[in-house]
Amino acid sequence: MKGYIHSYETFGTKDGPGIRFVVFMQGCPLRCLYCHNPDTWKKEEAKFIKTPEEVFQEFDKVKNFVRGGITVSGGEPLLQAEFVLELFKICKENGVHTAIDTSGVYLNDKVKELLSYTDLVLLDIKQIDADKYKELTRVSLEPTLKFMDYLSSVNKAVWLRYVLVPDYTDDEKDLTEWAKYVSRFNNVERVDILPFHQMAIHKWEKLDKDYKLKDILPPTQEQIEKASAIFKSFGLKV
Numbered sequence: 637m638k639g640y641i642h643s644y645e646t647f648g649t650k651d652g653p654g655i656r657f658v659v660f661m662q663g664c665p666l667r668c669l670y671c672h673n674p675d676t677w678k679k680e681e682a683k684f685i686k687t688p689e690e691v692f693q694e695f696d697k698v699k700n701f702v703r704g705g706i707t708v709s710g711g712e713p714l715l716q717a718e719f720v721l722e723l724f725k726i727c728k729e730n731g732v733h734t735a736i737d738t739s740g741v742y743l744n745d746k747v748k749e750l751l752s753y754t755d756l757v758l759l760d761i762k763q764i765d766a767d768k769y770k771e772l773t774r775v776s777l778e779p780t781l782k783f784m785d786y787l788s789s790v791n792k793a794v795w796l797r798y799v800l801v802p803d804y805t806d807d808e809k810d811l812t813e814w815a816k817y818v819s820r821f822n823n824v825e826r827v828d829i830l831p832f833h834q835m836a837i838h839k840w841e842k843l844d845k846d847y848k849l850k851d852i853l854p855p856t857q858e859q860i861e862k863a864s865a866i867f868k869s870f871g872l873k874v
């Protein structure tokens with residue numbers, strides 16, 4: 637079995653605990669308006685096609701300074717759950733910490749088995765308003781909420797991520813509803829607010845795609861602090 641891979645990062649500091657080896661999988665069913673990696677959308681455009689053993693060997697080369705573990709991101713890693721499962725089995729045989737960064741769009745038996753080999757889930761709940769979620773991602777919010785319910789039922793450690801985009805995800809009511817919703821789960825260890833930025837604009841232009849957020853400015857420090865205060869007011873660790 638082979639995985640379709642976009643790229644690797646050998647010194648990831650924002651994708652789980654410690655310094656990590658990050659594998660960016662190719663292929664994603666979402667079409668987030670703010671996507672930083674639109675070049676990962678089409679699976680067939682993978683730069684690397686590798687076996688789980690080959691990917692683990694890449695990690696092995698740098699393991700002396702990448703002590704945090706492996707994070708599989710994307711794209712959407714659950715699209716290739718079978719491949720990630722085999723990779724994580726090897727990780728567990730070698731005592732390596734495992735994390736996935738996902739939108740939680742799929743939940744099936746293979747994904748559940750994968751989660752049993754996953755130490756930490758970095759879950760993006762990108763909006764709590766179902767209509768705005770659809771506008772932002774082109775897919776429905778419901779699967780992600782079901783995914784979160786499942787993670788809670790198996791008491792899986794979760795770090796939630798929230799991309800703060802002015803005019804799209806920074807409405808006070810939405811932030812409050814989001815915090816109210818996620819604060820009911822005991823398995824949420826922390827929340828990371830990721831401020832929207834324009835660094836992906838050249839990728840959209842290169843792919844000749846219509847980038848609707850080209851006039852949106854990054855959130856100000858004040859806007860970030862406001863979102864943070866709302867989340868903290870619900871007892872979330874931000």
Ligand code: SF4
Nearest residue numbers: 664666667668671711
């Ligand atoms: S889930 Fe991630 S990779 Fe997929 S479209 Fe959204 S931001 Fe891009």
